[in-house]
Amino acid sequence: MKLLSTSLLVLSLSLGTFGARVLERSKFSAKDKCPSAKEVASKTxxxxGHEIVHQTFACPDGSLRESSPPAGNGKTIRSTSLEKRNAAECRTPAPECQCGTAFDCECQDVTANAPSSGDCTILQDSLSVVSQTEGSTFIVQPDSFELVSFQTCAFEWTSFSNSALEYCWDEFANTGGLVNQICFEQKGGTAAACNSNNGLWLSQALRVGA
Known part of the structure; x- marks a missing residue:
């Protein structure tokens, strides 16, 4: 899972995620936006040697679609910075398939500390192994979100759609790696949130645990 060259790291970013564990500060993750969220599946x-946790949550009260991410701090990046944008991996056609959909991201300052960039790197690299088990894509139902985490770092993918959406693991991992580089390694923020241009989903990265 390659990231783009460092010469491309001047673009735009907006990503935020929730941790299955406790966030240092709330009001950012899908879990915080939907207190009634229920875990419907979990795999480790x-x-x-690293334990990667993959959880699926459903939001029964529909509050995810009513929420909006916090404002960014000006450090941004665009989806055109990613090398791999391949909808051919999908099992379904658009609009269910969202691989390659354009998005804009921003670094956020929502927790006292950013996740460990080393944890995020391990999480990003591990998703290639997860995809070998799960398949190249994952399906997210309406009013639901996916969370993958390793120690202090979590990547989250939230659906705002009225129907099921499909997304690619490699693109999810590459986005997480990109914001890790810009927001966490380069001290651009303590979290990140990437909004799809079509308004159907939000991909986030943030600190979980202590």
Whole structure:
């Protein structure tokens, strides 16, 4: 899972995520936006000795679609910075398939500390192994979100659609790696939120745990 060259790291970014564990500060993750969220599935993968947790949550009160991400701090990046944008991996056609959909991201300052960039790198790299088990894509139902985490770092993908959406693991991982580089390694923010231009989904990265 390659990231783009550093010469491309001057673009736009907006990403935010929730942790299955407790956030240092709330009002950012899908869990915080939907206190009634219920875990409907959970799997743990051991990748090179690291335990990667994949959880699926459903929001029964529909509050996710009524929420909006916090304002960014000006550090931004666009989806054109990603090398791999391949909808051919999908099992379904658009609009269910969202691989390659344009998005804009921003770094956010929502927790006292950013996740460990090393944890985020391990999480990004591990998603290639998760995809070998789960398949190249994942399906997210309406009013639901996916969360993958490793120690202090979590990536989250939230659906705002009235129907099921499909997204690619490699693109999810690459986006998480990109915001890790710009927001966390380069001290651009403590979290990140990437909004799709079509308004159907939000991809986030943030700190979980202590």
């Amino acid at each position: 993968y051991t990748v090179n």
